[in-house]
Amino acid sequence: xxxxxxxxxxxxxxxxxxxxxxxxxxxxxxxxxxxxxxxxxxxxxxxxxxxxxxxxxxxxxxxxxxxxxxxxxxxxxxxxxxxxxxxxxxxxxxxxxxxxxxxxxxxxxxxxx
Amino acid sequence: xxxxxxxxxxxxxxxxxxxxxxxxxxxxxxxxxxxxxxxxxxxxxxxxxxxxxxxxxxxxxxxxxxxxxxxxxxxxxxxxxxxxxxxxxxxxxxxxxxxxxxxxxxxxxxx
Numbered sequence: 001x002x003x004x005x006x007x008x009x010x011x012x013x014x015x016x017x018x019x020x021x022x023x024x025x026x027x028x029x030x031x032x033x034x035x036x037x038x039x040x041x042x043x044x045x046x047x048x049x050x051x052x053x054x055x056x057x058x059x060x061x062x063x064x065x066x067x068x069x070x071x072x073x074x075x076x077x078x079x080x081x082x083x084x085x086x087x088x089x090x091x092x093x094x095x096x097x098x099x100x101x102x103x104x105x106x107x108x109x110x111x112x113x
Numbered sequence: 114x115x116x117x118x119x120x121x122x123x124x125x126x127x128x129x130x131x132x133x134x135x136x137x138x139x140x141x142x143x144x145x146x147x148x149x150x151x152x153x154x155x156x157x158x159x160x161x162x163x164x165x166x167x168x169x170x171x172x173x174x175x176x177x178x179x180x181x182x183x184x185x186x187x188x189x190x191x192x193x194x195x196x197x198x199x200x201x202x203x204x205x206x207x208x209x210x211x212x213x214x215x216x217x218x219x220x221x222x223x224x
Contacts, residue, residue, distance in 0.1 A: 004155075033212075042117075042201050042214030043156070055209050091155050098210045101146070104155030 002026065004105035006092050012111045018080035021108045025073070025094030031055075033102065034067055034077050035091040043091055049075065050098070082112045116140070117204055117215035125221040129191055134218045136202035137184045143205045145178055145185045146212070150199040192222045 005024040013019050025032050030051050035043035046065065048056040052072040060067070064083070069075040079086055089107040118137045126132055136145070144163045148156035160169050162178035162185060169176045173196075175188040185202055203214045 035214075040216070042119075042203075042216045044214070045211060048209065048211070056211060093155070101158050101161060102212065104157070106154050109153075 004092055004094050004103050006090075006105035006108055008108055009106065010109050010111075012113060013082055015084055015112050016081040018078065019082055019110060020076050020078045021090050021092075021110075023075045023077070023092030023105060025075075025092070026103055028096065029094035029103075030072075030097055031095045031100070032069055032075050033093040033095075034075070035093065035104075037089045037091055037107070039088070046077070055098070079110075082110075084112050086110060087112045117202055117213060119200075119202060119215035119218050121218060122216065123219050123221075125223065126192055128193055128222055128224050130222075132189050132192060132220070134187045134189075134200055134220070135184070136186070136215055138204060139183065140204070140206065141182050143182075143210060145182070146203045146205070147176055147185070147187055148201040148203065150201060150217070151197075156199075156201055189220075192220075194222045194224050196220060197222050 007022050032049045034046045036046050037043040046060045047067045049069045052069050067077045089109050091104050091107045093102040093104045095102045120135050146161045147159045150156040160176045165180045165182045167178045173190045177186050199217045199219050201214050201217045203212045205212050
C-alpha cells in the first residue's frame with residue numbers, strides 16, 4: 001500500500017513570506033494529522049481532521065496557520081506570514097480512525113531565514 | 114496537559130551492548146506507542162502497548178508498559194548500528210485519542 005505522501009520535501013523562505021504544504025494520506029484513512037517537529041523535540045500536534053471536519057486544533061497558531069481538508073482526502077497546511085520560530089519539520093500522518101495506529105509521511109523541512 | 118519525559122536524551126554505545134530507554138509521565142494513558150525516526154524521515158511505529166504490565170517483544174527489542182499505565186521502557190539487546198535513530202514514545206489519551214510525544218532518545222550504536 002502506498003504511504004503518506006508529502007510535498008515539498010524542503011522549503012526555504014524569508015520571514016513574513018507565506019508557504020503551503022501538501023499531504024495525501026493513505027487511501028481510506030479517515031483521520032489526518034499535522035504535526036510540527038522542532039529540532040531536538042518530539043512532534044507536536046497542530047491539527048487533527050476526521051474526514052473533512054476538524055477534531056482538534058487547540059495547538060494551531062490560528063493567527064498565522066491554517067489547514068483544510070476539503071474533500072476529506074488530501075490536506076494543505078499554510079503559514080502566513082512565517083516567523084523564524086516556524087523553522088521545523090512538518091509531518092503529516094493518517095490513520096483509519098481515532099485510536100488506530102498512525103502512519104507518518106517523510107515530512108517537509110521548513111527553514112525560515 | 115499530558116507530558117512525557119524520556120531518558121536519557123542521548124545515548125552512544127558500542128555494537129553488542131544492551132540498553133534501556135525510559136518514558137515517564139504523571140498521567141495515565143489509554144495506550145502507549147514507541148516509534149523510531151531516522152534522519153529525514155517520519156517516525157515509524159514499532160509497537161503499541163495497551164494493558165498495564167504488558168510486555169511485547171520485537172526481535173531484540175522488549176517493550177514494557179507500567180502497571181499504572183503511566184510509564185514504559187524499551188530494552189534493546191545486543192544493539193547493532195542499524196538500531197541507530199531517534200526513539201520516541203507517545204501516549205494516547207482523551208476522547209479523540211490525542212497522541213502526545215516525548216522529546217525522544219537519540220541512540221547511536223557505533224560499530
